[in-house]
Amino acid sequence: MAKDSKLILDPLTDNNPITIQVLGICSALAITAELEASIVMSISVLFVMGVGNVVISLMRNIIPSKIRIIVQLIVVATLVIIVDQVLKAYAYELSKTLGAFVGLIITNCIIMGRFEAFALGNGPWRSFLDGIGNALGYAVILIIVGFFRELLGSGTLLGIQILGDPVAKTGLYAFGYENNGFMLLSPMALIVVGIIIWIQRSRNRALIED
Amino acid sequence: MEHIELFFKSIFIDNMVFATFLGMCSYLAVSKKVTTAVGLGAAVIFVLAITVPLNWLLDQYILQPGALTWLGAEYADYDLSFLSFIMFIATIATMVQLVEIIVEKFSPSLYNSLGIFLPLIAVNCAILGGSLFMQSREIATLGLATTYGVGSGIGWFLAILAIAAIREKIRYSDVPPPLRGLGITFIITGLMAIGFMSFGGMLTGGDEAEKPKENTAQIETVKDNSTTKEIANNTKVIN
Numbered sequence: 001m002a003k004d005s006k007l008i009l010d011p012l013t014d015n016n017p018i019t020i021q022v023l024g025i026c027s028a029l030a031i032t033a034e035l036e037a038s039i040v041m042s043i044s045v046l047f048v049m050g051v052g053n054v055v056i057s058l059m060r061n062i063i064p065s066k067i068r069i070i071v072q073l074i075v076v077a078t079l080v081i082i083v084d085q086v087l088k089a090y091a092y093e094l095s096k097t098l099g100a101f102v103g104l105i106i107t108n109c110i111i112m113g114r115f116e117a118f119a120l121g122n123g124p125w126r127s128f129l130d131g132i133g134n135a136l137g138y139a140v141i142l143i144i145v146g147f148f149r150e151l152l153g154s155g156t157l158l159g160i161q162i163l164g165d166p167v168a169k170t171g172l173y174a175f176g177y178e179n180n181g182f183m184l185l186s187p188m189a190l191i192v193v194g195i196i197i198w199i200q201r202s203r204n205r206a207l208i209e210d
Numbered sequence: 211m212e213h214i215e216l217f218f219k220s221i222f223i224d225n226m227v228f229a230t231f232l233g234m235c236s237y238l239a240v241s242k243k244v245t246t247a248v249g250l251g252a253a254v255i256f257v258l259a260i261t262v263p264l265n266w267l268l269d270q271y272i273l274q275p276g277a278l279t280w281l282g283a284e285y286a287d288y289d290l291s292f293l294s295f296i297m298f299i300a301t302i303a304t305m306v307q308l309v310e311i312i313v314e315k316f317s318p319s320l321y322n323s324l325g326i327f328l329p330l331i332a333v334n335c336a337i338l339g340g341s342l343f344m345q346s347r348e349i350a351t352l353g354l355a356t357t358y359g360v361g362s363g364i365g366w367f368l369a370i371l372a373i374a375a376i377r378e379k380i381r382y383s384d385v386p387p388p389l390r391g392l393g394i395t396f397i398i399t400g401l402m403a404i405g406f407m408s409f410g411g412m413l414t415g416g417d418e419a420e421k422p423k424e425n426t427a428q429i430e431t432v433k434d435n436s437t438t439k440e441i442a443n444n445t446k447v448i449n
Binding site for chain 2: 019022023024025026027029030069070073074077078080081084085099100103104106107108109185186187188189190191193194195197198199200201202205208
């Protein structure tokens with residue numbers, strides 16, 4: 001039982017897929033200018049990882065190892081099509097914002113990485129936990145980055161004005177605060193993740209690379 | 211002219227690494243040495259140059275709404291675009307496998323030096339991203355699709371070459387220990403991305419009206435429009 005909980009808790013901190021394993025970075029950076037997009041992306045990955053890991057784990061004994069990559073790609077692509085169609089049906093505006101990045105979940109290396117490293121060698125229940133754990137680790141970073149970028153960049157969270165109204169100059173804006181539009185541009189996503197890595201590694205010195 | 215414009219646009223302005231963050235995983239993982247970076251970069255150019263035009267044909271003649279009209283008038287209102295992910299990834303996986311077989315047959319030394327990176331290209335988001343952006347930007351002809359594929363491949367190549375060169379040198383500098391390795395690479399990439407943003411004015415001569423279209427910029431402009439609309443409404447009310 002303790003081993004099972006480790007599967008979920010490890011990826012959240014010391015074995016985080018983004019900051020330690022260096023996987024799944026593309027989508028993590030591109031859609032984090034808004035917190036809402038980050039959350040939806042996290043939920044989509046959570047679904048694809050959880051279900052995909054179980055499916056691959058169930059099929060692990062019948063997949064010939066030579067064509068395993070294409071089998072894995074087909075499984076992921078099918079799940080991503082489901083996510084994409086659901087988003088288009090129920091959250092059309094959001095699916096426009098995410099654009100091609102929903103499709104890029106297919107090539108999200110976390111998913112392939114976990115299939116290769118875990119689901120091909122473990123049973124369905126443990127694979128499911130591993131998938132959920134890693135997707136949550138991914139979600140944590142996405143939400144932190146999305147939080148800071150939206151708050152500092154447009155002064156809102158989930159579209160709600162937090163720092164006051166920039167047009168009517170209330171709240172913080174009354175003291176001369178300006179939105180830092182630079183946070184919305186792509187380079188800042190990289191720098192924010194860099195800073196997260198910096199903080200994480202100064203807190204846990206065992207993770208430092210040489 | 212159109213070709214030249216698209217070519218430089220896909221290398222510098224819409225650079226895959228710096229503007230849309232595609233292929234970041236292999237970009238970070240394989241950029242420790244210049245030689246391996248060059249090998250992977252060349253393979254990416256090659257695969258992109260093949261898969262983007264191929265997927266363009268697929269998109270044009272099978273997947274788009276109404277693309278099946280060449281089969282007969284009764285197929286005109288078929289829309290298979292929901293299949294594009296699975297078709298694109300199948301093309302890419304097949305092409306990567308083919309490239310692997312061809313390279314192994316004709317140049318075993320190159321095959322050995324690329325090692326496991328060749329199959330990894332199949333899950334490089336830059337490759338799938340190339341096809342998906344080709345679809346969403348509605349590139350008009352097969353020739354332009356090829357130009358787009360080659361151009362974005364060269365852009366990716368440039369990015370990984372630059373970061374590999376910097377990482378080879380940075381080994382001798384005094385980086386704070388927690389930032390060593392991954393952290394500093396992220397921050398350098400961010401700074402390089404800021405540098406590449408200045409290419410935005412390259413084709414328009416600094417004309418503000420034609421800003422490069424990327425996701426974040428779009429979100430921003432949408433918001434700006436809504437606030438200006440609100441202001442406009444307010445002034446109307448006052449009037």
